[in-house]
Amino acid sequence: MEFTFNTYALILIVCGALTLFLSYYVYKKEGGAVRWFGLMMLSNGIWSVAYGFELASSTLDQMKFFTNIEYLGIATLPINWFFFCVELSGQSKWIKSNRNIALFLIVPVITILLEWTNKYHHLHYKALHLSLESDFPMVAIEPGISYRIFTAYFYILLAIGGYLLLVKFRKADAIYKKQNYSILIAALIPWIANISYLLGFRPLGNLDVTPFAFITTILLIFLGIYRFKLFDILPVAREKVLELMQDGFMVLDKHNRVIDYNIAFKKYTGDLKSNEIIGREISEIFPGETFLIKSITENRSGKSELVLQTATGTFDIEADIRYLNENKLNNEATIVKFQDLTNLRHEARKIKEQADELQELNQLKDRIFSIIAHDLRGPLVNLSEVLKMIANDVISIDEFKDILPTLSKDILYTTDLLENILHWSRSQLKGYGINKEYFDLKGMIINEIDYHLPSAKAKDITIIQDVFPGQGVYADMLMIQIVVRNILNNAIKFCNPGSTIEVYATYSRDGHMVLCIKDNGIGMSPEFLANLFDGKSVSSRGTMNEKGTGLGMVVCREFMLRNDGDISATSTLGKGTTFYISIPIEEKILADV
Template sequence: MDFTFNGFSIVLLTCGAATFVVSTYIFRKGGDAVRWFSLMMFANAIWSIAYGFELASSTLSQIKLFINIEYIGIATLPLFWFLFALSFCGKESWYKKPLNLILILLFPLATILMVWTNAYHHLHYSTIIVDSSGPFPLASIKAGIWYHFFTIYFYLLLACGCFLILRKFRSSDPIYRKQNYSIVISAIVPWLANMVYLLGLRPFGHVDVTPFAFIITTFLILIGIYRFKLFDIIPIAREKVLELMQDGFLVLDQQNRIIDYNKSILDYINLPEGKKLIGTDLQDVFLHQPDFFNRINKHKAGKIELILPVKDEDKYLEADILFLNDNKLSNDFSIIKLQDQTNLKKDAIKTKEQANELEKLNQLKDRIFSIISHDLRGPLVNLSEVLKMIAKDQITSEEFKSLSPTLSKDIIYTTDLLENILHWSRSQLKGFGIKKELFNLRNLIINEINYHLPSATTKKIKIIHDVFPGEMVYADVLMIQIVMRNVLNNAIKFCNVNSEIHITAAYQKNQTMLICIQDNGVGIAEDVIDKIFKEENVTTRGTLNEKGTGLGLIVCKDFMKRNDGDITVTSKVGEGAKFCITLPTTK
């Protein structure tokens, strides 16, 4: 082949080669949007390089050869632009449909075929001749009917791509505008040059200025890479973001400013009304998280737990920090993925609480078994031995009478102990229901006083009640009966001879009834008060050596809690004790 290179051809060959290098570099960055853009530049490179050789040719046959090569780039360039616009705007699903893809491929393939076979039908170019009137030979062409069809196709795809890009940029955040404008301007410049050429405005005669416009395109893209960090967000971080759409995510720049996010992130943070998230420093969003920022500042990827107050409740979040540094030309940026772990955390806390509760129940169960094996067994064994001795005439009637008070106390103790164990055990059974109802408090208290009258009379203790008729409370009758029985039993046990027990009841402002049982007995030491309602074994003998189990007040505390009530005690050693019970008066 014979070439006579001139200024135009040298510039085109040089810039075409540069465009080819840039397109190859960009293609390696990965991602659909980037690769379509790089293929569009590759098509430009083919056009520019082939046109450079065309301008250096002097024979018609050689010019036609390079025109045929040029059209590989010319025919595919608008297609790659349109596919880039679709991918950039997140509409890849359109061209991934087989029918749509076939339709958009038909026209560029048909155009290439028309150009290559033009000598047989002259539908694309009516005539092609060599014009030697200028400083160097140029191809002078006359367009055919298919050339006009291709021109319509060319600008239709151009318009559709530009429309998609501009619509996306209209709703984009300000931080992307420099990047976005560099893409639009670099793509539109060659189209404008080609439009000027087709309209007949040709300052250099038959020289097509469109390939020269790609010099500007290449320059703008290089500026975009170095100055505006073109493709830092498109598509590397953006495609990573799409993978995290189910969770909240943030994209940060080197200064930890938010440059992108998804809508889900708004569920994880408290964003003041009217405040924009883009451009905000991360520390203004995640307050009081030193460990989180320490990890980010040390460039340490991984997961960390955050606790954030969101919408009047604490949210437990798992932050997954990912750092990306694609190449030396682009700055580092980071992606933070936030996943809501609130329900899992609450379940874990609940499971831990249940485990602690189960451990306490097991400890209480062990104590009950200890009581049954020792305290319950002892009195029964004593009674059994005395009955055997009577049956064998080993003791006289007088001796039995002397033992009977002790045996009677043991039986009363055993009965109370069994009653507490049975009622408490029954309440712990799964499925046990509390039968709450409105009942007369005065009647229940009088019944319990009558129940304890024999033991009170033995110690000459007066039980005085000040409860008005018709006082009603809402609770489980049987449970409150057990509570009153245990409290009265304790009061009698720790009273001296000739003491008094006062029972009062009064309405409270919060629709509750306060029932107080006060005695003037020996009182309770402070260290014992801290233990008697807890699940610790605290037993103390009464003023007449009455035995206790340490289980009664634990049962009382449990029953009051189940009935939405409470039980408290105040006491001073030597001055007696005062137990107060709070019960609801309404449903």
């Protein structure tokens, strides 16, 4: 190969070689936008060096050879510029997958293949000939369809990349202005140079000044890297950090207008759109937060807690205000950090509720052990002593008959106590399940009334039921049976002779059947009623000195909650008590959300 080096060729070769050397250094420096910038330098270096040798060549074949090498840089330069702009503007999601990158590379690969094989189809160049119009030989081209398609592709990528940079830099902070200007000016230079070449404005003949323009572009951006620390304090990196923060940040100017914020802050602004936040005064964004606004207006730095009411919800917030008026800053500014304490407060309340519940369970457990140790032991010991006395002929049969009613009451009390303790204990087991089914409420009520008729007749108490047949409910029948049994047993216990107990059912609006058990017995005081279902109430004796365990209502409440129901009571001292048992009518269907 023979070369006749001229000024333009030497400039391109030297600058191109320097660009190739720097491209390796930049590529190894970091990832992201910096790496794409290194690849862009590589493409430009290949184009410049090869075009320099083309300009130093004197034969058409030798020029074609270097043109083929040039296209390795020409075809990849716009795509590397586009990827660089995408990363720099924070839109890296477009090129995260190898599939997307491969799609973008289709046109450059096809263009290179068409240029290399042009002599077989002439799709890229219709014709190539040697021009001697200038001071040195150059190639004159007649573009083909492939050349025009690639040119359009070239400009589209340059335009999209430039638009991304322009949009991004318009939103960037003032501290990045020098960086922004250097990149935007650098991006315009290849446009001007290439458009001039394509429009025929060629003061140097057939000399393509585009590679010279790209060298200038790269030098300007390279200057930005070291002079303005372009990639050390990259705006994208700053915004990525702020966007990853869960705490909200906003920056106010000296007029208390929002000039910057992060994504986490957006949730506190209600229905305001992103373009409606910048420029608004803090009083417009949080009109009801007088304390926050006053602290900011008076330039008071510090932390304060507040509750923000927004269209998207209520937030417990700790606002950390920092007023900046240091000499290093040209303008005064206020930075406010919003730390969302809603979940922390919720978890704290939840932990406290669990602690209170655990304390109540421990107190109830202690009470149950106390009952077992005292109330359960006493009747059994009495029964054991009576049996010993009978076996030793200490008492006669007639004397035994006299104490038999008392023993019978003790045994009945002991049975009820054991049943309630057993049912409560089983309900507290983690693996204890329930067997919900549809059953006839009236049939179950009749069976329970029949069970209690002997004890009701003994006190001359009348039980009236008015539950319509066919009223079905959906629950664990055994559990509801235990609840009804406890309430009927209590009603009989606390009714005077000659009283009446009414049992009836009504429908509620929330899809439940409400079973009511009403008596006109001695009733309960408001204090006793308030602690009826939590196990804190002290058991009292019935109208004929019947003993109670104090656990029955705890079991009833536990069973009703587990059946998606409820239980409540109203009572007036001296007039009677009414219990309301709310039972689901149908199976509860959980909708998929």
